[in-house]
Amino acid sequence: MTLQITQTLDARxxxxxxxIVKTAQAIKTVAPGALIEVLATDPGxxxxxxxxSRTTGNELVEQTADGGVFRFVLRRK
Amino acid sequence: MTTPTFEQAVFPPLDPLATxxxxxxxxxxxxxxPDDATPTKTKELVIVDWSGDLDKIWPVLILSSTAAxxxxxxxxxxxxxxxxxFVKDDKRIVGDNWMQKMLTLMQRPGIDHLKLSKMNxxxxxxxxxxxxxxxxxxxxxxxxxxxxxxxxxxxxxxxMTMDMFGLKREDLIDEMGEPAxxxxxxxxxxxxxxxxxx
Numbered sequence: 123m124t125l126q127i128t129q130t131l132d133a134r135x136x137x138x139x140x141x142i143v144k145t146a147q148a149i150k151t152v153a154p155g156a157l158i159e160v161l162a163t164d165p166g167x168x169x170x171x172x173x174x175s176r177t178t179g180n181e182l183v184e185q186t187a188d189g190g191v192f193r194f195v196l197r198r199k
Numbered sequence: 200m201t202t203p204t205f206e207q208a209v210f211p212p213l214d215p216l217a218t219x220x221x222x223x224x225x226x227x228x229x230x231x232x233p234d235d236a237t238p239t240k241t242k243e244l245v246i247v248d249w250s251g252d253l254d255k256i257w258p259v260l261i262l263s264s265t266a267a268x269x270x271x272x273x274x275x276x277x278x279x280x281x282x283x284x285f286v287k288d289d290k291r292i293v294g295d296n297w298m299q300k301m302l303t304l305m306q307r308p309g310i311d312h313l314k315l316s317k318m319n320x321x322x323x324x325x326x327x328x329x330x331x332x333x334x335x336x337x338x339x340x341x342x343x344x345x346x347x348x349x350x351x352x353x354x355x356x357x358x359m360t361m362d363m364f365g366l367k368r369e370d371l372i373d374e375m376g377e378p379a380x381x382x383x384x385x386x387x388x389x390x391x392x393x394x395x396x397x
Contacts, residue, residue: 137337139265143346146268177242177269 251280253313260343267350278357294365348374
């Protein structure tokens with residue numbers, strides 16, 4: 123089953139905390155329940171997106187790594 | 200069933216044991232069960248930003264912008280050396296008398312003119328830090344400050360420091376809130392879920 127992604131945010135190359143800051147800004151532009159996809163290369167983002175998801179309640183639906191690129195799919199609360 | 204005393208009626212028991220005992224006794228039927236629909240209080244972070252050094256204002260801005268990004272209300276009480284980075288870009292020497300002017304002559308104000316608390320080496324340290332920052336694509340204090348204010352972080356300047364340094368409200372960036380004092384700092388710190396002094 124493929125996920126219906128509403129928006130993709132390219133945060134590759136950015137360092138902490140910008141992937142999270144930009145994700146927080148981007149997720150506000152989609153409707154509640156919609157999915158956004160974030161691409162990041164910061165290795166710290168693996169733990170940070172999980173923490174951010176717990177703090178904000180936006181669900182971390184999927185998380186994959188390909189080469190040095192991490193992909194997070196988040197559902198807006 | 201026992202009749203609730205005045206104290207039980209006014210102050211419902213909070214500890215689990217008392218609640219369990221009260222349940223056995225059939226009391227309190229009137230006390231509402233916690234409602235899942237009740238919105239929980241927004242978490243709050245307060246940072247006292249005392250230092251104007253690059254290596255300290257950086258974590259202040261990283262933590263405050265991340266707090267706002269995480270839905271945590273963040274207020275930063277900006278005091279003493281912490282105020283100088285919040286002076287507008289076009290201000291160079293501020294203050295009314297020579298001592299106040301001397302302060303900003305020795306420590307250039309503004310978010311782009313920060314020194315390191317250690318290994319400053321007449322500006323060599325900050326220059327190297329800036330080069331490393333660009334090399335590793337880390338956001339600058341300026342970018343972080345813009346993100347923080349855009350996401351609603353509240354920066355509260357300390358009135359007493361402003362008076363002592365000869366800083367006027369219009370010397371500080373427009374995004375700053377109304378100046379306040381120590382009692383305001385204490386109030387917001389004691390109400391917050393976490394507070395930091397940096």
